[in-house]
Amino acid sequence: MLYALKIAIRYLTASKAQTALLVLGVAVGVFIFVFMSALIGGLADFILSRTVGDISHVTIKAEDAEPAILISPEGHVLAVTEKGRMRTATLAEAATWIPLIEAVRGVVAVSPQITGAGFLTRGAQVAQVSVTGLEPGRESAILNLDGYMVEGAARLGSGLVVLGQRLADDLSLGLGQTLRLQSSGGVSTMLTLSGIFQTGNGMIDSSSVFVSLPTARTLFAMPQGVTRIEIKLADLNAADATALRIRGLTGLDVVPWTDGAEQLKEALNAQAQTGYFLKSFALITIVIGVASALLLSTYRRRPEIGIMRAMGAGRGFVVVVFVTQGALIGLLGGLMGAGLGYLALLPFPSREAFRPGTLPMDITQGSYGLAITLTVLGAILASILPARAAARVDPVTAISQ
Amino acid sequence: MSALVRVEGLVKTFGSGEAATRVLRGLSLTLQAGELTALLGPSGSGKSTLLTILGTLMKPTAGSHSMLGTDLVAADDRALTLFRNLHIGFVFQFHNLLPDFTALENVVFPTAVREGRETAAARTRGRELLARMGLAERIDFPTANLSGGQKQRVAVARALMNRPELVLADEPTGNLDRAAAMQVMALISEINRDEGTTFLISTHDEKIASLCRRQVVVGDGVVTG
Ligand SMILES: Nc1ncnc2c1ncn2[C@@H]1O[C@H](COP(=O)(O)OP(=O)(O)OP(=O)(O)O)[C@@H](O)[C@H]1O
Ligand SMILES: [Mg+2]
Numbered sequence: 001m002l003y004a005l006k007i008a009i010r011y012l013t014a015s016k017a018q019t020a021l022l023v024l025g026v027a028v029g030v031f032i033f034v035f036m037s038a039l040i041g042g043l044a045d046f047i048l049s050r051t052v053g054d055i056s057h058v059t060i061k062a063e064d065a066e067p068a069i070l071i072s073p074e075g076h077v078l079a080v081t082e083k084g085r086m087r088t089a090t091l092a093e094a095a096t097w098i099p100l101i102e103a104v105r106g107v108v109a110v111s112p113q114i115t116g117a118g119f120l121t122r123g124a125q126v127a128q129v130s131v132t133g134l135e136p137g138r139e140s141a142i143l144n145l146d147g148y149m150v151e152g153a154a155r156l157g158s159g160l161v162v163l164g165q166r167l168a169d170d171l172s173l174g175l176g177q178t179l180r181l182q183s184s185g186g187v188s189t190m191l192t193l194s195g196i197f198q199t200g201n202g203m204i205d206s207s208s209v210f211v212s213l214p215t216a217r218t219l220f221a222m223p224q225g226v227t228r229i230e231i232k233l234a235d236l237n238a239a240d241a242t243a244l245r246i247r248g249l250t251g252l253d254v255v256p257w258t259d260g261a262e263q264l265k266e267a268l269n270a271q272a273q274t275g276y277f278l279k280s281f282a283l284i285t286i287v288i289g290v291a292s293a294l295l296l297s298t299y300r301r302r303p304e305i306g307i308m309r310a311m312g313a314g315r316g317f318v319v320v321v322f323v324t325q326g327a328l329i330g331l332l333g334g335l336m337g338a339g340l341g342y343l344a345l346l347p348f349p350s351r352e353a354f355r356p357g358t359l360p361m362d363i364t365q366g367s368y369g370l371a372i373t374l375t376v377l378g379a380i381l382a383s384i385l386p387a388r389a390a391a392r393v394d395p396v397t398a399i400s401q
Numbered sequence: 402m403s404a405l406v407r408v409e410g411l412v413k414t415f416g417s418g419e420a421a422t423r424v425l426r427g428l429s430l431t432l433q434a435g436e437l438t439a440l441l442g443p444s445g446s447g448k449s450t451l452l453t454i455l456g457t458l459m460k461p462t463a464g465s466h467s468m469l470g471t472d473l474v475a476a477d478d479r480a481l482t483l484f485r486n487l488h489i490g491f492v493f494q495f496h497n498l499l500p501d502f503t504a505l506e507n508v509v510f511p512t513a514v515r516e517g518r519e520t521a522a523a524r525t526r527g528r529e530l531l532a533r534m535g536l537a538e539r540i541d542f543p544t545a546n547l548s549g550g551q552k553q554r555v556a557v558a559r560a561l562m563n564r565p566e567l568v569l570a571d572e573p574t575g576n577l578d579r580a581a582a583m584q585v586m587a588l589i590s591e592i593n594r595d596e597g598t599t600f601l602i603s604t605h606d607e608k609i610a611s612l613c614r615r616q617v618v619v620g621d622g623v624v625t626g
Contacts, residue, residue, distance in 0.1 A: 002518040014501035304499050310458055311559070312486020313514045314479060395458045399493055400449065 001320050008324035011297070022293045023333045029286040030337025030375050031344070033279050034366040038345050040275035041365030044268050048236050051264060052257050054143050054199065056111075056230030058243045060101075060252045062091050092225035097250050101231060104249065106242050109141035109232040114216035116227070120163075120209060121180040122171045129167070129209045131183065133216020142230045145197055145210065151175050152195030156212040162195035164205035181209065183219040191215070286333070286375055287382040290326055294386035298322065298393075305390050306398025315391040322390050326383025327376055334372035341366055405434040405566055405599050406455060411464035413450050424450045425461070426622030432601060434566065437593040439610035440603040442619035448603040451619065452569045455601065456489055457481045469566065486515050490560030490598075492570035497556040498544040504531060504551075505540045508559045515563075523562075530558035534588055550581030557588060561598065570602040574609055586612050 012019045091097070094112050102110050114133035119126055136156050140146040145154035150165060152175050161181065163173075173179065173193055182188035191211065199205055217223060233242055239256035247254040258265060298305070305318055348361035413425040424447040432438060440448050453459045454466060457473055466473045469488060473481065490511075498507045506519070508527040513519045531540050534554040544552060553573055560568045570589070574582035586609055593600055602613065610616050618626040 003513050003516075006519070010501050303495075307493075307497070307499060308510070308514070309482070310456065310485065310491050311511045311514065312482055312563075314482045317514060396453050399495075 001317070001324075004317055004320040005324055007321050008328060011301070011321070012325055012328060018293070019329070022289065022329055023336060025289045026286050026329060026333025026375060026379065027337035027340060029282040029289070030334050030371050031341045032282040033371045033374075034338055034341030034368060035344065035361075036275050036278050036282070037367035037371070038341070038361045038363060038365050039359060040271060041367075042360040042362030044271060045362060045365075046360035047264075047268065052236060052261070054201070055257060056142050057233040057236060057239045057257050058231040058246065059255050059257075060091065060097075060229040060231070060246070060250070061255065062225075062227050062253075091227065091229060091252070094226045094229060095224075097229065097252070100249060101229065101246055104242060104245055106233050106235060106238050107231055108234050109138070111135065111138050111141040111230045111232075112213070112226040113228050113230060114213060114220055114222055114226050116216070116220045117184040118209075118219065119182045120167070120171065121182065122173060122177070125171050127167060127171055127207070129163075129181075129207050131181065131216065131219065132208065132210050133213045133219075134210055135213045139210070142232055143199065143204070145195075148197040148199045150196055150198050152193070154195055154197070156194075156210060156215075158212055158214055159189075159191055160194040160215075161191040161209055161211050162197065163193065163209040164207075165196055165198040166202070166206035167209070168193070168196045170206065181211070181219065185219075185221055187219050187221060189215065189218060283374055283378050286330075287378045290329055290379045290382035291385055293329075294322060294326055294383050295389065297325070298386045298390040301390075302393050302398040305393040306395040309393065309395040310399065318391045318393075319387040322387035323380055323383045326379045326387070330376040330379025331372070333379070334375035337375070338366070338368040338371050341371075342368065403434055404431050405436075406430075406432040406466075406468045408451075408455070408461075408466045409464060411451070411454065411466070412462045413447070413454065413459075414462045424622060425454075425464075427464070428619070428623050430617065430624055432567070432599055434599055435593070435597040436615055437590065437600045437613045438602070438615040438617055439613035440601055440617050440619065441605075441610055442625075444605070446619045447622055448619055449571050452571050452601065452603055455567075456491060456569045457485050483515075486511055487563060488565050488567060490563070490565040490568040492553065492556045492560050492568065492573040494572040494575045498552055498559075500545050501543075503541050503543055504536060504547065504555045507544055507555055508562055510559060511562045527558070527562065530561055531555070534558045535584075548581075550577050550584060553577060553581070553585050554588065557585065557592075561592060561596075564596075565598070567599045567601070570600065572603055572605070574604065574606065582606070582609060 098110055098112060101107060112135055116131050118129055118131045120129045134156055139154045139156055145162065152162070154162060156162060161179070167173075175193055175196065177193050178190055179193060180188055181191050197205075211219070213226075231246070233239060236257070239258055243254045243256035246252070308318065342363065345361050345363040345366060348359065348363065350363070409429045411425050411428040412423070415422045415424060428451065440451070442448050454461050460474060471484065473484065476484065499510065502510075505524065505527045508530055509519055509523045512523040512526070516523070528540055531537060534557060536551060536554055536558070539547060539551060544555065547555065556573070574585055577585065589600055589602070590612060592598055602609070604610055616626075617624055
């Protein structure tokens with residue numbers, strides 16, 4: 001209906017100030033929508049990167065061998081294999097799994113590790129530490145060790161150890177010093193301190209030490225295999241699906257980060273709900289604003305509608321004229337609001353360059369297309385009532401008014 | 402001449418019960434094709450009501466109404482809308498033109514609304530009609546800037562746009578001074594003579610009525626003369 005469009009545009013341009021105000025009102029609603037999307041999205045990403053950005057997104061753990069029980073057909077227990085006191089569970093075939101896991105879509109890094117407990121001794125001082133053996137070359141695959149180094153280097157090699165600032169302070173350690181690391185299994189070795197990091201995480205900074213995988217093999221008497229494989233994903237939210245896929249592929253015990261992160265998920269969910277709530281209000285405001293403005297215009301133009309009806313315009317034509325006005329207002333307001341929202345988000349630092357203390361706005365999560373689409377749909381919805389009122393105008397009374 | 406429009410036993414009652422107003426009380430009237438008729442009668446006698454029914458904008462309470470052999474009492478809104486568009490032109494006293502459109506846009510409206518767009522052919526006819534109404538200089542004028550007489554001439558041009566058989570004019574000169582009123586009437590007479598378009602014009606002005614070949618007087622809801 002080209003002609004209905006022409007008339008709709010004419011009506012909108014006939015009262016420019018009024019239309020401009022209406023479009024501006026819609027744009028403000030869309031602006032709020034875009035701003036909220038960017039804020040809620042950015043905040044969620046920020047919180048996630050702060051909490052789980054440095055941890056494994058998907059972890060494969062060596063299954064603790066459960067006591068195996070052999071039961072006779074009559075129900076008697078014939079034999080029980082006791083759970084080993086020492087580590088019995090290993091991912092012996094790790095070497096074959098890793099290329100397979102690396103090929104899974106969405107996997108950005110894979111880190112085979114040997115973990116265990118140990119004691120760090122320097123002179124008379126002793127500290128209990130958790131030891132992680134990392135494959136040289138993959139030191140920063142999961143925890144970004146490289147990025148957190150304050151002294152020395154993250155690079156691990158045979159006879160080297162890297163540990164946190166707090167632990168170094170506690171034991172008054174300096175780069176290049178030699179210390180003794182004894183594993184819970186009793187194996188001990190002399191290591192040289194080659195790097196000190198500070199992650200901001202108290203646990204890691206005060207009790208974690210990193211050695212190379214070969215060193216860990218010696219310490220934990222594990223000539224082959226690993227105790228866990230940590231996997232980092234491109235998309236945090238894909239952890240559940242990816243874990244399932246890897247489990248299907250390898251048959252191993254694969255755990256996504258979301259297991260046991262219920263509180264975090266609840267908090268993020270509540271935050272998202274708040275966002276939906278505010279965005280819905282922005283949309284409702286738009287719908288009410290457009291509906292009332294168009295209803296007013298319908299009333300003001302009653303005589304004209306009467307004339308058009310007398311001249312042979314059908315009810316459908318009148319409906320299209322008013323719905324088109326609504327759609328145009330929605331489109332203009334939507335484009336303007338989304339544009340203004342984008343401009344307003346430009347000064348905020350990008351996700352990578354984010355500084356604490358400001359709002360973690362993410363310009364890429366403005367939901368611009370969704371905002372415009374929903375606004376146009378909302379405005380069309382809003383114009384249905386006025387359009388129907390217009391179509392019902394009785395030409396006789398309208399013209400004789 | 403053949404009968405173009407026929408109404409018989411037309412009754413129109415507004416409201417119901419105690420408050421009911423019987424405006425038309427069994428009115429019968431036939432308009433022959435090509436007639437130029439004045440509709441006279443005191444204020445409140447039902448002239449506008451009759452024109453509205455003849456224009457298919459309102460249905461009678463009782464009675465028959467046919468035009469061009471079509472029973473218009475039985476037709477539905479959609480059919481009447483198309484019928485109006487094709488066969489009937491209107492000129493009203495007030496609220497005649499679409500204020501946000503130019504003279505030409507107003508004139509081509511009846512054709513454009515049916516065809517879905519303003520065609521070049523429609524514009525050409527619109528221009529011709531406006532020129533014929535002495536408004537060649539005002540074609541692209543916003544109607545808000547036209548004088549009262551000019552507006553009514555644009556309205557006449559628009560009423561003629563779809564070459565209707567019948568044009569209904571409700572006090573078309575009611576708001577105009579004598580000179581402007583005479584100009585509009587002269588144009589109507591000219592169109593009636595040249596094209597054979599049937600006109601029914603309600604008026605309180607004897608002078609205007611005397612320019613028409615036939616006079617119909619309404620009183621007490623029926624034709625009295
Ligand atoms: N919608 C309506 N509801 C109730 N009464 C109405 C309605 N329309 C018209 N009337 C009444 O019908 C009567 C005839 O009105 P109408 O407008 O047809 O008269 P008219 O002859 O055109 O008068 P005028 O010369 O003043 O224009 C009047 O008494 C009027 O009050
Ligand atoms: Mg009247």
